Amino acid sequence: xxxxTTKTILINEWRLLAADRILRIVLPLFVVLFAYALANGMxxxxxxxxxxxxxxDGNVERTDALERELIAIENGxxxxxxxxxxxxxxxxxxxxxxxxxxxxxxxxxxxxxGQSDLLPYYxxxxxxxxxTTFLQNGEVENPLNxxxxxxxxxxxxxxxxxxxxxxxxxxxxxxxxxQGTLALTLSQPVSARRIVATKLAFRALLVMAVAIGxxxxxxxxxxxxxxxxxxxxxxxxxxxxxxYALFWFSLTAWVNSLGRSSAWxxxxxxxxxxxxVVVLPAAINIAAGLFHPLPSRVEMITAxxxxxxxxxxxxxxxxxxxLEDHPELAGGAVADESxxxxxxxxxxxxxxxxxxEVSAQHQIRREEQSELVRRYxxxxxxxxxxxxxxxxxxxxxxxxARFQSQVREFADQWRSFFVPxxxxxxxxSAEVLPSIPRFQFVDESLGDVTRxxxxxxxxxxxxxxxxxxxxxxxxxxxxxxx
Numbered sequence: 001x002x003x004x005t006t007k008t009i010l011i012n013e014w015r016l017l018a019a020d021r022i023l024r025i026v027l028p029l030f031v032v033l034f035a036y037a038l039a040n041g042m043x044x045x046x047x048x049x050x051x052x053x054x055x056x057d058g059n060v061e062r063t064d065a066l067e068r069e070l071i072a073i074e075n076g077x078x079x080x081x082x083x084x085x086x087x088x089x090x091x092x093x094x095x096x097x098x099x100x101x102x103x104x105x106x107x108x109x110x111x112x113x114g115q116s117d118l119l120p121y122y123x124x125x126x127x128x129x130x131x132t133t134f135l136q137n138g139e140v141e142n143p144l145n146x147x148x149x150x151x152x153x154x155x156x157x158x159x160x161x162x163x164x165x166x167x168x169x170x171x172x173x174x175x176x177x178x179q180g181t182l183a184l185t186l187s188q189p190v191s192a193r194r195i196v197a198t199k200l201a202f203r204a205l206l207v208m209a210v211a212i213g214x215x216x217x218x219x220x221x222x223x224x225x226x227x228x229x230x231x232x233x234x235x236x237x238x239x240x241x242x243x244y245a246l247f248w249f250s251l252t253a254w255v256n257s258l259g260r261s262s263a264w265x266x267x268x269x270x271x272x273x274x275x276x277v278v279v280l281p282a283a284i285n286i287a288a289g290l291f292h293p294l295p296s297r298v299e300m301i302t303a304x305x306x307x308x309x310x311x312x313x314x315x316x317x318x319x320x321x322x323l324e325d326h327p328e329l330a331g332g333a334v335a336d337e338s339x340x341x342x343x344x345x346x347x348x349x350x351x352x353x354x355x356x357e358v359s360a361q362h363q364i365r366r367e368e369q370s371e372l373v374r375r376y377x378x379x380x381x382x383x384x385x386x387x388x389x390x391x392x393x394x395x396x397x398x399x400x401a402r403f404q405s406q407v408r409e410f411a412d413q414w415r416s417f418f419v420p421x422x423x424x425x426x427x428x429s430a431e432v433l434p435s436i437p438r439f440q441f442v443d444e445s446l447g448d449v450t451r452x453x454x455x456x457x458x459x460x461x462x463x464x465x466x467x468x469x470x471x472x473x474x475x476x477x478x479x480x481x482x
Contacts, residue, residue: 023168026164026167026168027164027206027210030156030164030210031210033156033160034153034156034210034211034214035214036151037152037153037155037156038110038111038214038217038218040151040152041109041110041112041113041150041152041153041218042218042221044109044110044113044116044117044152045109045110045222048105048109048116048121049104049105051102051121051122052102052103052104052105055100055122056100056102058100059100062097062098063097063433066092066096066097066430066433067430067433070086070087070428070429070433071430073087074429084096086428087427087428087429088427088428089418089422089426090127090418090422093126093127093417093418093419093421094127094128095124095126095128097126098124098125098126099126099410099414099437099438100122100123100124100125101122101123101125101407101410101439101441102122103121103122103400103441104441105395106394106395106399107229107230107233107393107394108222108233108234108237108392108393108394108395109393109394109395110153110218110219110221110222111152111154111215111218111219111237111393112152112154112389112390112392112393112395113152113154113395114154114389114390114395114396115390115395115396115397115400116395116400117150119400120134121403123407125410125414127415127419127422128348129411129414130352130355130356131352131355131356131358131359134359134407134408153214153215153218154386154389157241157385157389158244158277158389159277159382161207161211161241161244161245161248162244162248162273162277163273164207165248165249165252166248166252166266166270168203169199169203169248169249169252169253169256170252170255170262170265170266171256171262171265172199172200172252172253172256173192173196173256173478174256174259174261174262174264174265176195177259178262186478191476192257192475192478196253196257196471196475200249200253203249204245204246204249208241208242208245211241211245215234215237215241216234219234229445229446232446232449232450233392233393233446233449234392236388236391236392236449236450237392237393239457240385240388240389240453240457241385241389243385243457243460243461243464244381244385244460246464247381247460247463247464250464250467250468250471251272252265252269253467253468254467254468254470254474255269256471257473257474257478259478276380276381276382277380277381277382280379280382280383281380281382284372284373284379284380284383285373288368288369288370288372288373291368291372292368292369292372294365294366294369377456378459381463384456384457384459384460385456385460387453388453388456388457391449391452392449392453394443394444394449398444398448399443399444402443402444403441406441407439410439414437417435417436417437
């Protein structure tokens with residue numbers, strides 16, 4: 001009898017929802033929003049892939065140009081300019097021979113643009129690479145996009161999906177009471193708990209069919225399921241979406257169990273959405289900026305200018321001090337006025353050290369801001385699920401920090417290759433080009449992503465459990481006459 005009752009409830013729900021004018025408007029609207037968000041994300045991925053390809057083509061063109069000129073010089077030609085002579089180590093290792101390094105789009109970037117439109121994903125590495133290199137954005141972006149984020153699937157899921165859940169579920173029980181059908185329904189061998197659970201389960205299937213269906217479609221279109229790594233990330237993405245939607249469904253069940261009117265339910269639920277999704281995340285971000293403000297970039301620019309002016313007048317002294325600090329390089333060094341490249345490098349290194357001191361304060365403040373957000377993100381389910389979604393997509397802070405760390409290591413390798421030649425006044429040739437350091441990004445593993453997502457996913461699951469228990473207890477007190 002119980003099974004037949006559940007089936008009857010489902011059939012009635014289908015008929016009611018099919019005849020519901022609001023649903024016929026809201027559900028297609030959200031399908032369009034999800035589709036547009038996916039198209040927007042895919043457009044960004046195409047742009048980023050094109051940029052990465054341009055960066056790589058630029059590396060090939062620069063290397064080919066250097067090789068052609070070096071061979072021509074060996075055959076008796078003159079350099080195109082005495083200041084751009086590729087045989088000079090400071091020229092080949094400087095801006096003319098710089099190696100551009102780029103980060104490929106994350107496995108699921110089409111679903112969540114995340115930080116990829118805000119944080120630089122390519123750099124030019126040379127002997128002149130310093131802290132200002134890592135503080136400059138690679139692309140000139142629309143300020144509004146940078147401020148509010150791109151309209152992608154993650155945005156729709158975090159901000160708009162709860163509204164769809166609330167629109168479909170705010171009156172699952174109160175509507176029955178107001179229509180006078182609740183008493184008749186409860187006179188059958190079925191409880192309020194079963195009624196609400198069945199109604200919400202049916203609505204949840206509709207919502208998740210749209211959300212996960214569009215997500216999977218996007219993953220298939222972008223070809224992201226070619227290996228176990230993207231597949232694991234896709235599962236994490238779907239798990240985050242599901243548990244987030246369940247939180248809002250369980251919240252609507254709990255509010256319905258309080259026995260108030262549909263209008264009251266709608267007001268409370270929209271208020272909860274406003275606080276949990278909009279107000280709290282904004283307040284936490286504002287607090288991070290107020291309590292741990294970042295140093296002004298003007299300070300770094302001023303420090304660079306002052307250090308440059310000071311270094312120019314003390315180049316010989318700085319070179320002697322540099323060789324004293326690096327005795328392993330002193331053996332072949334030509335430390336006199338004839339080696340202008342070595343003197344220039346000593347001045348550059350002094351400026352770099354000063355910039356590192358200034359940027360250290362900037363990095364400390366950034367870490368303090370991030371720590372504050374991590375500490376209080378548990379107050380907002382929206383922050384928790386957003387963290388999981390962009391982590392699963394490969395567009396979160398952690399992956400970009402990993403990329404930047406490896407770029408710093410590569411810059412050190414680049415300097416270690418060219419600086420000894422600069423100090424010794426060596427001449428470069430075409431035979432040197434194949435031995436120049438190359439950059440190879442080592443991406444994070446699925447295990448790293450899963451470990452980071454374990455805490456927010458567990459926290460959301462606990463929240464769903466607590467709210468569901470409250471709803472279960474409240475629904476147990478519902479009577480038909482209420």
